[in-house]
Amino acid sequence: MRVTVDQEKCVGSGQCVLSAEKVFDQRDEDGIVVLLDPEPPADQHDDVRQAAIVCPAMAIDLVE
Amino acid sequence: MDTSTELSSQERLQTRSDETVPAYPMDRAPRCPFDPAPELRSLDEGGPLNRVRLWDRSTPWLVTGYAEQRQLLADPRVSADTKNPGYPHPTPATRARREQARTFLSMDDPEHARMRRMVTGSFAIKRVEAMRPAIQQIVDNLIDQLLDGPRPVDLVQAFALPVPSLVICELLGVPYADHAFFQRNSSTLVNSGSSAEAGLEAQSNLVEYLNDLIGRKLASPADDLLSLLAAEQVATGALTQRELAVTSVLLLIAGHETTANMIALGTVALLEHPEQLADLRGTDDPAFVAGAVEELLRYLNITHFGRRRVALTDIPVGGHTIRAGEGIVLANEVGNRDQEVFPDPDRLDLHRDARRHVAFGFGPHQCLGQPLARVELQVAYRTLYRRIPDLRLAVALEDVRFKHDGLVYGVYELPVTW
Ligand code: SF4
Numbered sequence: 422m423r424v425t426v427d428q429e430k431c432v433g434s435g436q437c438v439l440s441a442e443k444v445f446d447q448r449d450e451d452g453i454v455v456l457l458d459p460e461p462p463a464d465q466h467d468d469v470r471q472a473a474i475v476c477p478a479m480a481i482d483l484v485e
Numbered sequence: 486m487d488t489s490t491e492l493s494s495q496e497r498l499q500t501r502s503d504e505t506v507p508a509y510p511m512d513r514a515p516r517c518p519f520d521p522a523p524e525l526r527s528l529d530e531g532g533p534l535n536r537v538r539l540w541d542r543s544t545p546w547l548v549t550g551y552a553e554q555r556q557l558l559a560d561p562r563v564s565a566d567t568k569n570p571g572y573p574h575p576t577p578a579t580r581a582r583r584e585q586a587r588t589f590l591s592m593d594d595p596e597h598a599r600m601r602r603m604v605t606g607s608f609a610i611k612r613v614e615a616m617r618p619a620i621q622q623i624v625d626n627l628i629d630q631l632l633d634g635p636r637p638v639d640l641v642q643a644f645a646l647p648v649p650s651l652v653i654c655e656l657l658g659v660p661y662a663d664h665a666f667f668q669r670n671s672s673t674l675v676n677s678g679s680s681a682e683a684g685l686e687a688q689s690n691l692v693e694y695l696n697d698l699i700g701r702k703l704a705s706p707a708d709d710l711l712s713l714l715a716a717e718q719v720a721t722g723a724l725t726q727r728e729l730a731v732t733s734v735l736l737l738i739a740g741h742e743t744t745a746n747m748i749a750l751g752t753v754a755l756l757e758h759p760e761q762l763a764d765l766r767g768t769d770d771p772a773f774v775a776g777a778v779e780e781l782l783r784y785l786n787i788t789h790f791g792r793r794r795v796a797l798t799d800i801p802v803g804g805h806t807i808r809a810g811e812g813i814v815l816a817n818e819v820g821n822r823d824q825e826v827f828p829d830p831d832r833l834d835l836h837r838d839a840r841r842h843v844a845f846g847f848g849p850h851q852c853l854g855q856p857l858a859r860v861e862l863q864v865a866y867r868t869l870y871r872r873i874p875d876l877r878l879a880v881a882l883e884d885v886r887f888k889h890d891g892l893v894y895g896v897y898e899l900p901v902t903w
Contacts, residue, residue, distance in 0.1 A: 434845075435856050477846070478851075
């Protein structure tokens with residue numbers, strides 16, 4: 422799985438961090454998404470898929 | 486035939502055709518206070534998009550389908566800008582207020598993103614998690630007072646409203662001593678029956694109050710969000726003091742009206758589902774508590790006046806084409822009862838995975854304060870039923886007054902005892 426994020430689209434809702442905290446973080450100043458792991462291990466995949474679904478800005482892209 | 490008669494007959498014709506379009510919002514069934522209006526749901530059975538008639542006789546689209554709601558709320562061709570003539574205003578008062586002062590709720594990107602990003606950092610997960618001990622302390626203090634006080638007691642005034650009010654006051658740096666003033670004005674703003682004059686007056690009372698407070702923060706800053714924003718935005722000229730005051734009103738009101746209603750209404754729902762309440766009371770698993778909060782958000786969906794938008798271009802959706810300039814109202818409470826997404830949707834089930842709910846909206850305007858709301862609700866529900874295990878209603882459910890006329894749904898008061 423390959424993950425990309427679009428910081429321009431991100432609205433800082435933190436839904437991705439709640440879903441998969443090992444893969445996503447937020448910038449301290451403005452809460453914008455930071456990608457920690459663009460190729461997460463298999464045990465994270467369900468959480469990352471969940472993050473992509475709940476992200477309100479549709480700022481998370483997955484290639485499986 | 487002169488022009489005036491011609492016009493009025495045309496108007497009459499218009500009115501007649503309007504009468505066939507159902508009026509929105511619709512009433513909930515009195516016996517099912519947690520469920521969306523039956524009429525809304527029967528409309529939804531006919532398809533995810535229907536026309537409805539608003540207070541001003543405009544006939545926007547009503548979107549009830551979960552998939553269609555998410556599609557439209559995330560579509561940049563769908564505008565939240567209240568200056569668009571086709572924007573479906575919820576009430577005369579909200580229309581008047583938005584003409585006078587717009588917040589980022591009523592703006593599109595890039596203006597919206599610029600304004601919203603000023604405050605997003607303060608609601609980031611880590612920042613809010615760091616507030617958890619302070620929130621726990623607030624909740625514990627209020628429960629100490631409850632346990633020492635008389636019974637029965639109104640849980641709204643004694644607990645549900647003070648929890649988020651104290652938290653947002655601490656975050657923003659607003660003196661809690663002023664709570665009677667801002668709660669009174671904010672309840673005018675969220676009542677759908679308020680006149681335009683009353684809405685404008687309440688809004689300007691709050692803007693003036695925050696404008697003064699920001700002035701004082703500029704002169705002598707403290708360690709709070711208003712001081713930070715005053716220094717970063719007003720002192721640098723990025724925003725005027727009044728612009729910041731207008732945004733701050735939104736943070737102050739949104740910070741307590743919604744969460745307070747969730748705490749009180751959630752308590753009613755849990756007391757009516759004792760086996761679910763027992764599971765919540767008995768758990769030591771923070772993940773279960775977090776999941777239970779998501780389910781309560783889905784099931785109760787307290788923002789029941791619809792998210793409001795307007796189409797900027799023609800948009801095909803759900804078998805129809807929404808034309809440029811047409812209003813769109815999205816009924817999240819029906820989307821959250823979509824059985825394709827949430828099997829057996831009318832059942833409150835704290836064990837289900839409800840995280841896809843749209844109670845906070847969707848798209849760029851999705852609630853900014855949701856991380857804070859989540860932590861407040863997790864702490865409040867968890868602690869209240871633990872520390873007062875035999876909490877119960879002190880009146881019959883039929884005698885609880887639900888906020889059918891509120892822009893935010895909840896209960897006016899909640900007499901409880903133990
Ligand atoms: S869920 Fe989406 S919008 Fe929210 S912080 Fe993550 S990337 Fe940004």
